Amino acid sequence: MDAVETESWLADACRGNPAALEKLYHCYKDPVYNLCFRLVGNNDDAQDAMQAAFVCAFRFLPRFRGESSLKTWLYRIATNEALQLLRKRKRTPVALDDRVGCADRSSEVAERALIEAALQCVKPEHKVILILRFWEALSYEEVADVLRLPLSTVRMRLLRAREEFKKWYDVHS
Amino acid sequence: MARRLQAYRDGELSPALYSATALHIAACPDCSEQVREIDSMETLLSGSRPEPIALSNQDSAQLFARILAEVHPSTPGRREVWMNPRTLGGLAAVAGLIVLGVLGILKAHSPRDIAAKAFPPKHRTLFLATSPGKPKQKLVIGSGPDSRPAKRTRSVVWSGRRLRPLGRPRLAEYTGVRLTPENPAVAPELAIERAVTDLLLEGTPDPEVSDLGGSAVPPKLIVIVQRVQDSGVLANVVQVTVTHDDAESLGYVRTASCNSAVNGMPVWTECKLTDTKSETTTEMDTLTALDRAGLTSFLHVASTCARTDELQRQIP
Numbered sequence: 001m002d003a004v005e006t007e008s009w010l011a012d013a014c015r016g017n018p019a020a021l022e023k024l025y026h027c028y029k030d031p032v033y034n035l036c037f038r039l040v041g042n043n044d045d046a047q048d049a050m051q052a053a054f055v056c057a058f059r060f061l062p063r064f065r066g067e068s069s070l071k072t073w074l075y076r077i078a079t080n081e082a083l084q085l086l087r088k089r090k091r092t093p094v095a096l097d098d099r100v101g102c103a104d105r106s107s108e109v110a111e112r113a114l115i116e117a118a119l120q121c122v123k124p125e126h127k128v129i130l131i132l133r134f135w136e137a138l139s140y141e142e143v144a145d146v147l148r149l150p151l152s153t154v155r156m157r158l159l160r161a162r163e164e165f166k167k168w169y170d171v172h173s
Numbered sequence: 174m175a176r177r178l179q180a181y182r183d184g185e186l187s188p189a190l191y192s193a194t195a196l197h198i199a200a201c202p203d204c205s206e207q208v209r210e211i212d213s214m215e216t217l218l219s220g221s222r223p224e225p226i227a228l229s230n231q232d233s234a235q236l237f238a239r240i241l242a243e244v245h246p247s248t249p250g251r252r253e254v255w256m257n258p259r260t261l262g263g264l265a266a267v268a269g270l271i272v273l274g275v276l277g278i279l280k281a282h283s284p285r286d287i288a289a290k291a292f293p294p295k296h297r298t299l300f301l302a303t304s305p306g307k308p309k310q311k312l313v314i315g316s317g318p319d320s321r322p323a324k325r326t327r328s329v330v331w332s333g334r335r336l337r338p339l340g341r342p343r344l345a346e347y348t349g350v351r352l353t354p355e356n357p358a359v360a361p362e363l364a365i366e367r368a369v370t371d372l373l374l375e376g377t378p379d380p381e382v383s384d385l386g387g388s389a390v391p392p393k394l395i396v397i398v399q400r401v402q403d404s405g406v407l408a409n410v411v412q413v414t415v416t417h418d419d420a421e422s423l424g425y426v427r428t429a430s431c432n433s434a435v436n437g438m439p440v441w442t443e444c445k446l447t448d449t450k451s452e453t454t455t456e457m458d459t460l461t462a463l464d465r466a467g468l469t470s471f472l473h474v475a476s477t478c479a480r481t482d483e484l485q486r487q488i489p
Contacts, residue, residue, distance in 0.1 A: 016245070018245075021241070021244075022237060025237050025240070029233060029236075029237075030225065030227055030228070033226075033227070033228050034225050034226060037226060038223065047232065047236060050236065051243075054236075054237075055243045055244055058240065058244045059244060111221070115217065115218065115221040116221070130218060133218075134215070134218035134219045134222065135218075135221075135222045135223070137219075137222075140183070140185075155176060155180070158179070159176060159179055162211070165214070165218075166210070166214055169217075
């Protein structure tokens with residue numbers, strides 16, 4: 001999105017203008033929803049996390065200083081909300097392959113289901129970093145920004161996340 | 174070495190180090206295998222990226238309506254009652270009588286006066302945090318259990334300095350405080366403000382806010398105010414603790430806030446979180462100049478977060 005165009009309604013959104021808030025919502029609802037869905041693994045929880053994220057974002061919008069992009073900032077909030085939801089509900093998220101249909105078990109589908117199952121089983125912080133890096137295709141710097149971690153910590157955590165993922169994947173594949 | 178191989182794979186090494194690593198990999202079967210593994214794992218993960226999905230228009234619209242309702246809580250039913258001319262007329266009459274009847278009393282106790290007395294500009298207000306059952310050595314307001322002050326505060330230590338307590342600490346304890354947005358009718362930040370103001374002025378809490386209703390297993394809100402002397406300057410140390418009965422078992426407690434006066438009104442300025450297991454206190458420096466909405470949000474987050482670092486990240 002054009003930065004100048006964003007700036008024009010962002011100020012209104014900071015003042016709580018519903019039309020500007022709606023514009024912000026429509027600009028970012030899809031990426032935020034997808035991120036939440038990938039993290040929590042089902043539609044209901046994804047919507048809950050997304051709702052909490054936008055509520056938090058709208059409340060804190062006046063304090064958004066533009067040090068990171070608006071998308072990164074929203075990702076940060078959404079990631080925290082999704083993680084919080086996962087920990088709070090303490091139940092195994094619905095496997096993503098429920099959407100695919102278990103009857104059709106081609107090797108590609110089976111492999112994808114295995115990857116998704118592995119992601120559900122690794123530690124939440126590992127899952128988050130793997131999804132941000134590989135599914136959301138964020139750079140290391142962007143991941144560090146979203147998670148508010150030093151770059152070196154991101155590298156180390158990613159390394160450990162890969163190891164945990166690989167361990168689970170190798171055992172079950 | 175694993176980190177360097179990863180950095181090599183990501184192209185994040187300096188040219189000299191990159192060349193040296195490439196030479197090493199070419200000569201070392203183990204490292205060569207590791208790089209291949211990293212490659213295959215990254216290809217596997219990147220290749221399994223699910224197709225983006227979109228919310229239906231109906232879901233999207235409903236969700237936005239819920240978000241707006243939460244950000245700007247105003248139920249239509251309430252608006253209808255308040256906008257009713259009869260209701261407004263009646264209220265205006267009652268308000269007029271009250272204003273005329275108690276004008277003299279109110280004149281001396283306007284919110285600005287109250288705030289000015291509670292937070293006189295010459296007095297500094299300091300922050301103090303502790304954890305129930307385990308008072309922190311650096312941040313102690315009293316020696317009683319569960320964040321309650323002893324009959325007399327023996328010492329107040331803040332930022333490594335020992336402050337001289339003056340008089341007895343004043344305590345207000347509230348249960349039934351609902352700190353989640355599901356119950357917007359309860360405003361804990363208002364209760365805290367009022368409790369602090371009352372304690373500073375009268376030494377007793379406002380009975381109206383002592384029972385706020387709310388959840389079946391309520392968090393407990395404890396407000397303690399201690400007058401201290403710091404290098405000849407009088408100060409009010411305010412401690413606000415939000416805790417659950419099972420705070421100990423959870424291993425953490427949200428201890429939050431202090432205030433100062435800006436334009437004559439109290440403003441929440443700092444928040445801290447205490448981890449009861451590691452006995453560390455985390456300063457929420459990102460929450461400086463916390464306003465009322467910020468405090469509400471903080472309390473909500475603090476009442477649901479499971480870990481200190483999670484809470485730190487939660488606050489944008």
